[in-house]
């Protein structure tokens with residue numbers, strides 16, 4: 473009796489996790505994709521603005537070189553203004569972070585974009601900087617954070633339901649199964665993350681030539697990152713931006729698909 477009640481509770485919990493996830497869908501205006509998200513663009517912008525100062529603080533704050541910061545902002549806005557991104561509701565701001573030792577770039581929901589001085593000093597051309605910023609813009613317009621938030625709500629709900637359903641009070645070892653269910657939940661999140669990276673790369677291949685930059689600069693960025701990794705550099709970038717090797721192949725495929733006749737000759741490297 474107590475067992476079946478537990479299963480009913482588990483089922484109800486699972487339903488409470490699944491129903492809002494599957495009912496809250498919105499069509500993405502930039503990618504055309506129908507997504508499971510449960511927040512508005514205004515909420516994304518507010519969330520990003522709220523988290524931005526704390527995020528900057530983790531990387532030594534905003535870089536004191538205001539001129540370098542302004543150059544970054546100019547490249548970023550050029551990408552926004554020369555692509556369909558300008559029609560999006562997001563408010564883009566590009567920040568240079570003081571941290572010289574960490575190689576990283578990231579985007580908060582709604583348009584707050586950051587690049588560390590550690591990554592910037594490894595980039596050799598304006599096109600490479602544009603490639604990194606375009607990739608991060610891709611995460612924003614792809615609404616990847618909002619998707620991840622909706623997914624983690626779903627996973628947490630399902631993991632809780634599985635833990636209750638699988639728990640056997642006479643054999644506490646079954647908690648191992650509950651832990652396994654939690655792991656599956658984590659792996660799912662990880663896989664979605666990789667897809668997000670590839671979509672951000674694909675979007676950057678669309679955005680960079682529209683802004684006058686050579687999209688092949690992104691391949692150079694991947695090679696630079698790959699080397700930074702082999703040199704025993706900080707793995708942090710790879711945890712949020714996995715496997716440069718695979719991504720180079722995908723980038724080459726995306727570029728060949730967008731430009732079957734070859735790239736125009738006037739693009740900035």
Ligand SMILES: [Zn+2]
Pocket residue numbers: 607611668669672712713
């Ligand atoms: Zn990324």
